[in-house]
Amino acid sequence: MPPDTLDRTAPSFFRHGPSPQSRLVLYAALALFLMVADARFRVTEPLRTAVATALYPLQWLAWQPVRAVEEGAGYVQSLQQARESVQEAEKQMAQMAVRLGQAEQLARENAQLRELLELRQRLSAPGQAAQVLYDTADPYTRRVIVDRGQTAGVEPGSPVVDALGVLGQVTRVYPMLSEVTLLIDRDQAIPVLNVRTGARSVAYGDPTAAQGGGMELRFTPGNADVQEDDLLTTSGVDGVYPPGLPVARVTRVERRADSTFARIYCEPLARVHGARHVMVLKPLATDLPERPPVEPPAQRKGREARK
Template identity: 65%
Template sequence: MPLGTLERSAPPFFKQGPSALSRLAVYSALAVFLMVADARFQITDPFRQVVGTVLYPVQWLMLKPVELAHHGAGYFQSLQVAQQELDAARKSMTTMGQRAHQAEQLALENGRLRQLLALRDRLDTPAQAAEVIYDTADPYTRRVVIDRGQIGGVVPGSPVMDEAGVLGQVTRVFPLVSEVTLVVDRDQAIPVLNVRTGARGVAYGDPVAGHDGGMELRFMPANADVREGDLLTTSGVDGLYPSGLPVARVVRVERRADSAFARVYCMPLAQVQGVRHVVVLQPLAENSLPRPEPEHPAPAKRGGRKG
């Protein structure tokens, strides 16, 4: 290529425009002008409105993740607070329920204790209050252990009652505790009297009858005048139980043609299951008056041989 055909000017890469200082001065002057014009004449308000309208969807989309994160954190925090309040409310309800149950139990025990105190005041026989500690571990017997023993003046054979009736009889006595055989035990028997008819009989424990056990009035003739609802009390002929103490109530009478005796089922009036407070009576044999001695005892005869 001939040299005359080449351009004599510098290529665009090496062209130089306004200097940086000149551009700074121009842009600064333009900025000052725009600020003054906007402050005086608000010439940029339409432009701002257009830009704000165009950028609003972008801003809305950019703020959504932030709002979701904020609402999510608030939701989980509120859920945690609600769960904590629910747990606190449940604990409070449980505590209040326990207190209400304890209050009901205390009121029931107070009522039973008042009835026991009134019963002890009505009885002529010396009596003392006791508390049931636990049931015996023998599954074939119905016995409980009370917190009174020889030190407290309890003797074998002492009748034991609750506020409703005869509960059982002391069969073993230790220095600090005593064992009481309940009236529903299979080996326990108590002489009773039918209040309506005045007929005497013997009631035996029947642990199989009913859920908590019952009693059976045995050896009653088939034609005996016994009805459902008859009240049975102690007859006092055994020398241990004072007469007139409520024992049981007749619940069913079975008469069979092939048997000479009727089967009389009774339900004890005392609380044989779950009783806590009882009264221990002194047996009649211990409470009986001593026999008076003769005023002039007969002189002793002297024996001897006649010599």
């Protein structure tokens, strides 16, 4: 056996040293001493600082995954909150837009009602306020339905006006509703008076005119004194419309050498496309005195012969 392989240490039963109980007591006393010394005199503070400084990079590296997870969770949560905030803001904006539209509509209706009230005070003919509900289903006519009928005392032929002028005429009456034919309807005609010249004529509806409809003075001589921007009002000779109500304004006059009559186009002053609140007047014919009885031709001839 080689000499270097021999165990030259003494057997265990020849060893001598402190017993385990002695070592426990020694280490416990040492630990107690260090605790008291550190609490009283801070003897281990430099060592603790050095160890903390040496271990800080390891602590930082160990904290990064946890920090990344927390930041990721916070980002996802903040993104969800931002989306919810955006959706809530969009809902509020939509509600505010609806309220703003309603407020503007109410403001326009209030303005129209004030104008109608001022018009009612200026008119001598009795009338009642009405609201336009909808247009008729016939696409070839220009008629609307109002919420006043026979129960409210509306009569066929009653003039209908808004705050700006004559809108049309009641052509059909139902118990709760009435049908109003607008001035721009092809079958509608109204006697008018040129305020500047005092000449009377008849304005007819022209639904084919620009901007959805207009009016035209037909059978007017080519040499008639009619100019652009002339104001046309009701003449009152028909026994339906009170005199002096604004009807239309002349927008174009065409005089042709090959025609005896001039083409005179007019624009209605009333809101024929956007009227909401109107005034239904009593027909003027109900307030006119009765016509004298027609004298038979034989009696008229006899009376003339006696003269």
